[in-house]
Amino acid sequence: MRAWVLAICCITIAFSTISNAQESNENTTTEPETDKANTKPDAPKEYKVELTKPKELISGVAGDCAYTITPLAPWQVKYETPFSAQLEASEQLQLEKTKLTAKDFLDPKATNKSVHTACTANTTGKHTLKAKIIFFLCSHEICKRTIAQITSTIIAH
Numbered sequence: 001m002r003a004w005v006l007a008i009c010c011i012t013i014a015f016s017t018i019s020n021a022q023e024s025n026e027n028t029t030t031e032p033e034t035d036k037a038n039t040k041p042d043a044p045k046e047y048k049v050e051l052t053k054p055k056e057l058i059s060g061v062a063g064d065c066a067y068t069i070t071p072l073a074p075w076q077v078k079y080e081t082p083f084s085a086q087l088e089a090s091e092q093l094q095l096e097k098t099k100l101t102a103k104d105f106l107d108p109k110a111t112n113k114s115v116h117t118a119c120t121a122n123t124t125g126k127h128t129l130k131a132k133i134i135f136f137l138c139s140h141e142i143c144k145r146t147i148a149q150i151t152s153t154i155i156a157h
Contacts, residue, residue, distance in 0.1 A: 046075045046137050049148045051129070057156045059124045062096075065154070066106070066116035067131055074139045079108040081136035081143060085115055093127035093154065094120045121156030129154055 048070050054063030067085060071077050085100040096118035102108070104115045113135075121127055133148045 045072060047071045047077075047146065047148075049133060049150060051131070051150060051152045053119075053129075053152065053154050057119070057121050057154055059121050059156045062118040062120045064116055065095075065119045065129065066114050067133060067150075068112050068114040069133070069135060069148075070112045071137055075137040076111070076139070077113045077135055078138050078143075079105065079113075081138060083113070083135045085131055085133045087117065088130045089119065090128040092122040092125075093129060093156075094122065095129075119154065121154070124156050127154045127156060128152070
């Protein structure tokens, strides 16, 4: 009888652990009209993603837009794990590249991973840049897939 009770307890714990792991893998943040993915009070504490954009983008002149992922201890973003960034710009904002991979890291060995692309505004005014960044946060024990979505405004003069 004790063997059955022990078996049922082990199965319950196993299913509970699997359920919790699946919930933590669905870690997605969405930040409209901001340059940081982690500004909400309930944002994950494992990382932050920021867009560095030109201070003054002049219409018709290319500027540099860079996304930087800063993992917080004990997490890391490793060069060997899958990474992708899908960028989408408003109609009058042209991007040199809309798909970025780990091969586009500015410094693959750096703790903070950055990717960049050139952006050119065809007209003056506000332009929107959206990014969906998929990466893996790794500790010494585990790696977990993470999705950060950022919507930013770039003003061209």
